[in-house]
Amino acid sequence: MMRHIVLLLAAIMIACAQEPDLHLNLEERSPSAFSFSGRTPATVFEILEVPRTKPLSKIDPFKVIGEAVWKISSSRKTKAADWPSVVYGEIPSGFSQSFPEGPPAKLSEGKLYLARIVGERNYQSALFFEVRNNKTINVTDKVFGP
Secondary structure, three states, X not given: OHHHHXXXXXXXXXXXXXXXXXXXXXXXXXXXXXXXXXOOEEEEEEEEEEOOOOOHHHOOOOOOOOEEEXXXXXXXXXXXXXXXXXXXXXXXXXXXXXXXXOOOOOOOOOOEEEEEXXXXXXXXXXXXXXXXXXXXXXXXXXXXXX
């Protein structure tokens, strides 16, 4: 019986270790900056302007088709926890910008943005934010509730 319990616990631990672990946070500072955590390797970080045509609670952040504002990619798969903090418009060492050509446009007040990090096997983490009084505010809880 004890052997079955040990095998069951080992199977659970292996299954849990395979779950994606990818997180994105908006740092409370100016200019807008994002930090990352998790063990899932990731290669892409992007910011989209999201239309407000739907009730916000009906927006699926992983299927959003918005207007690309900025997109950068790492030259290699790196655990999200090992990514540097990313300041909007600044390309970290080891990364390249794929959109736009040249510097990205300034983030505007009154618009809804989606920041998203994409990992291997298309695992993603995303958050919604707005600019208010020249500060970037995470509004994900307002979109989906606490």
